[in-house]
Amino acid sequence: MELGNGSKAARKRMAPEDRREAILNAAQALFMERGWEAVTIADVLEAAGISKGGFYHHFTAKEDLLTGIVVRMTQQVIIVAETARREASGDALARLNAFMAGSVSWKAENTAEMRFFTNVLAKPGNDILYRRIFDATAVAVVPVLEDLVAEGIEDGTFDVTDTRVTAEVIVGLSHGRRQVLEDAVVRASSGDLDEAARLLDDRMRAEGAICDRLLCLPQGSVLLSSPQDHRRMLIGLTTPDRANEQADAMCRHKDQ
Amino acid sequence: MELGNGSKAARKRMAPEDRREAILNAAQALFMERGWEAVTIADVLEAAGISKGGFYHHFTAKEDLLTGIVVRMTQQVIIVAETARREASGDALARLNAFMAGSVSWKAENTAEMRFFTNVLAKPGNDILYRRIFDATAVAVVPVLEDLVAEGIEDGTFDVTDTRVTAEVIVGLSHGRRQVLEDAVVRASSGDLDEAARLLDDRMRAEGAICDRLLCLPQGSVLLSSPQDHRRMLIGLTTPDRANEQADAMCRHKDQ
DNA sequence: CCAATTACAAACCGTCGGTCGGTATGTAAT
DNA sequence: ATTACATACCGACCGACGGTTTGTAATTGG
Numbered sequence: 001m002e003l004g005n006g007s008k009a010a011r012k013r014m015a016p017e018d019r020r021e022a023i024l025n026a027a028q029a030l031f032m033e034r035g036w037e038a039v040t041i042a043d044v045l046e047a048a049g050i051s052k053g054g055f056y057h058h059f060t061a062k063e064d065l066l067t068g069i070v071v072r073m074t075q076q077v078i079i080v081a082e083t084a085r086r087e088a089s090g091d092a093l094a095r096l097n098a099f100m101a102g103s104v105s106w107k108a109e110n111t112a113e114m115r116f117f118t119n120v121l122a123k124p125g126n127d128i129l130y131r132r133i134f135d136a137t138a139v140a141v142v143p144v145l146e147d148l149v150a151e152g153i154e155d156g157t158f159d160v161t162d163t164r165v166t167a168e169v170i171v172g173l174s175h176g177r178r179q180v181l182e183d184a185v186v187r188a189s190s191g192d193l194d195e196a197a198r199l200l201d202d203r204m205r206a207e208g209a210i211c212d213r214l215l216c217l218p219q220g221s222v223l224l225s226s227p228q229d230h231r232r233m234l235i236g237l238t239t240p241d242r243a244n245e246q247a248d249a250m251c252r253h254k255d256q
Numbered sequence: 257m258e259l260g261n262g263s264k265a266a267r268k269r270m271a272p273e274d275r276r277e278a279i280l281n282a283a284q285a286l287f288m289e290r291g292w293e294a295v296t297i298a299d300v301l302e303a304a305g306i307s308k309g310g311f312y313h314h315f316t317a318k319e320d321l322l323t324g325i326v327v328r329m330t331q332q333v334i335i336v337a338e339t340a341r342r343e344a345s346g347d348a349l350a351r352l353n354a355f356m357a358g359s360v361s362w363k364a365e366n367t368a369e370m371r372f373f374t375n376v377l378a379k380p381g382n383d384i385l386y387r388r389i390f391d392a393t394a395v396a397v398v399p400v401l402e403d404l405v406a407e408g409i410e411d412g413t414f415d416v417t418d419t420r421v422t423a424e425v426i427v428g429l430s431h432g433r434r435q436v437l438e439d440a441v442v443r444a445s446s447g448d449l450d451e452a453a454r455l456l457d458d459r460m461r462a463e464g465a466i467c468d469r470l471l472c473l474p475q476g477s478v479l480l481s482s483p484q485d486h487r488r489m490l491i492g493l494t495t496p497d498r499a500n501e502q503a504d505a506m507c508r509h510k511d512q
Numbered sequence: 513c514c515a516a517t518t519a520c521a522a523a524c525c526g527t528c529g530g531t532c533g534g535t536a537t538g539t540a541a542t
Numbered sequence: 543a544t545t546a547c548a549t550a551c552c553g554a555c556c557g558a559c560g561g562t563t564t565g566t567a568a569t570t571g572g
Contacts, residue, residue, distance in 0.1 A: 013537055054551045307521045
C-alpha cells in the first residue's frame with residue numbers, strides 16, 4: 001500500500017466478542033427487515049459502524065453472518081428447551097418430548113425470527129448454506145439429545161444401538177423436511193424416493209411431538225413409532241423394504 | 257461504440273419464438289442442475305449459444321427466465337388438468353376436483369421440476385419474484401377455474417357472487433401457503449396474522465382435494481367448506497371475526 | 513430496391529462480495 | 543520505558559456478475 005494514513009475515524013477498540021455481537025445485531029435486524037439478498041455488506045458495515053476490513057476480521061464471508069445468527073438463535077432455543085426438559089417428569093420419552101415441545105414453543109413465540117429463517121434457508125440451489133446452518137444447530141443440539149437417548153436406553157423406552165446416530169436423526173426429523181429427506185432417505189437410496197418423501201412428510205406433520213413418525217436411517221435401518229400407541233417409540237433395525245411395507249400399512253390404516 | 261466490427265460468429269438467425277424457447281431450455285436445464293444463484297447469465301449464454309445482447313433482446317432480466325420457465329410449466333400442467341376435467345363426470349365440484357387432481361398428478365410425476373420450483377420460489381426477501389411467478393400462473397389458470405365456477409353456479413354446487421374472485425382464491429389456495437396468507441389474511445388484516453396463518457396452514461395440508469378448507473378473502477369475506485361433509489363447498493360472505501370463530505371450532509373439532 | 517425494423521454482437525458500466533497491505537491499539541516481557 | 547508481539551481495524555483495490563449501450567447484419571414490406 002502507498003499512503004495509508006490512519007487519519008479518519010479511528011474508532012474505539014472493542015472486545016472482540018462484543019464487536020462480533022454488535023455486528024450480528026445489526027445484520028440480523030437488517031436481514032429480518034429486508035431479507036438476505038437485499039442487504040449488502042456495506043449496509044451492515046454502516047449499521048454496525050465498522051469498516052470492511054474490520055468486518056472481515058471477525059467474519060469470513062457474508063454467509064458467516066447467517067451461521068452466526070443461527071448459532072445465537074439455537075442457543076436461545078436450547079435454553080428454553082432445556083428448562084422444559086428439566087421441569088418435566090416421567091420417563092426419557094416424556095422428557096424428550098418436553099424438550100421438543102420447548103423448542104417448538106420458542107419457535108411459536110418468535111415468529112419473526114422463524115420467518116426470516118425459513119425464507120433464507122429454503123433458498124439454496126446446492127444447499128451449502130443450508131447444510132452449514134444445519135450443522136451449526138446440530139452441533140449444539142445433538143449432545144443434549146444424546147444424553148436424553150442414553151437415559152432412554154437405561155430407562156427401557158428406547159431400543160437403539162447408537163446414541164449418536166439416533167440423536168442426529170432426531171435433529172434431522174425436527175428440522176424441516178429437507179434434511180431428513182436428503183440425509184436419511186436419499187442416502188438409504190432404497191426404492192422410490194418421492195414416495196418415501198411423501199410418507200415422511202405426512203408423518204412429520206402428524207403431531208406435535210416426535211412420536212408417530214418413521215424414518216429411514218443411513219444404513220438402511222429404520223426409526224419407527226406406532227400411530228396406535230403414542231407412548232411407544234421403537235427405534236430398531238430393519239431393511240428399507242420392510243420399512244416401506246410398514247409405512248404403507250400405516251397409511252392404509254389412517255386413510256380409512 | 258468505437259470499433260465494433262461485426263466480424264465474429266455471425267450466428268444463424270432464428271425465429272424469435274424458437275430462440276426464446278432455446279434459451280429457456282438451456283436455462284431450465286442449468287437451473288435444475290445447479291440451482292438459481294450458481295448459474296450465471298454467462299453460463300446460459302454459452303449453453304444457448306447466444307450473446308448478451310441477444311439474450312437481453314428476448315428477456316428483460318435474469319428473473320425473466322424464471323417467469324418464462326414457469327409459464328411453460330403452467331401450460332403443461334393445464335393441459336393435463338384440462339383433459340382430466342373433460343373426462344370427469346359429475347357435478348361442477350367433481351370436475352373442479354378432477355382438474356385439481358390432474359394438476360397434482362402432474363406435479364407428482366415431475367418432481368425434478370417441482371423441486372427446483374419450490375427451491376427458487378421459497379426464497380425471496382421481498383417476494384417480488386414470487387409475486388411475479390404467481391401472477392404468471394394465475395393469468396393462465398384463473399380463466400379455466402372461472403368457467404368451472406360458473407358451471408357450479410348453474411349447477412347448484414357453488415354459491416358465490418363473483419366467479420372471478422372465487423377463481424383467484426382457488427388458485428391462491430392451491431398454490432402454497434404464502435400467497436394465501438398474503439393475499440387473503442394480510443389484506444383482510446383482521447386480528448392475529450400468525451394464528452390465522454397457522455390455521456390456514458393446517459387446513460391446507462388436510463386433504464388432497466380442495467374441500468375441507470377455509471380462507472379469508474380480501475374484503476373480509478370467507479371461503480369455507482365443512483369437514484363433516486366433503487361434498488359441500490360453501491363460498492359465502494362473512495366477517496373475519498366470524499370466520500375465526502368457525503376456524504377455531506373446526507380446530508377444536510378435529511383435535512378431539 | 514431501399515428504408516425501417518428486427519435480431520443479434522460485444523464493449524462497457526455500476527455494484528457487490530471479497531482480498532490485501534498497512535496502521536492503530538493494546539499487552540507483556542525486558 | 544522500551545521493545546516485541548499479537549490483534550483489532552482501515553480503506554484502496556479487484557474480479558465477477560447483472561444489466562446497458564452502441565453498433566451492425568439480416569429481414570421485411572412498401
